[in-house]
Amino acid sequence: MHEHEHGEQHFGAAAQAAEWDARYRERDGAMWSGRPNGRLGAEVAALTPGRALDVGCGEGADAIWLARRGWTVTAIDISEVAMYRAREASHPAGASVEWICGDALQTPFRTGSFDLVSMQYPALPKAAGEAAVRRLLDTVRPGGLLLAVYHDLDDEHREHMKSQGVDPADYVGADDLGRLLGDDFTVELYAVEPRIDPPPGTPHIADVVLRARRR
């Protein structure tokens, strides 16, 4: 089997969706805390609401939080299970969100259409290709913000993930995004920061935060 064929099988949208669905189904209840990510809150609370895209929205807590603060939110996740839970959570919260179940790297969002593109702990496979990532970055409108937040993984954690069959090197990281931003963006923050309001008991207590503004 050629390497790219293996990649397509393992990282194709259908395989990724099935993997994430299986992960979410391992639990009857929610996998995530149901609370919005602390870094998103800290970075966005003072902004004037506009149009937001939540990439890999999971069970929807960030999208719901944004919608309740007046943002017009599109939220996309590849997992049907996560998307079902997100929709369910949005009803009692009274939040109106455009939920899309699909691959963020293959969904044709309009260029320059979002004031905020938020990626909180995204898991986008590199196998999709840089052009697809670039198209996603291009959805930030001039003057708008990209906010990408990743776990700051040490070697031990990377090895642990590899032993579980997930190699972080196969996924688009903050450094990849930084490189792909090119001259269109001004990087305002690219640093390891303490995780804000981490869920109790999590080993992930530091974030790699990339905040960039489109020129």
Ligand SMILES: C[S@@+](CC[C@H](N)C(=O)[O-])C[C@H]1O[C@@H](n2cnc3c(N)ncnc32)[C@H](O)[C@@H]1O
């Ligand atoms: C680590 S979780 C983070 C979820 C959420 N942002 C949060 O902070 O709780 C990564 C999410 O990305 C989703 N995902 C993975 N690949 C994707 C893709 N190509 N397009 C859209 N969502 C994807 C997964 O289903 C999963 O819900």
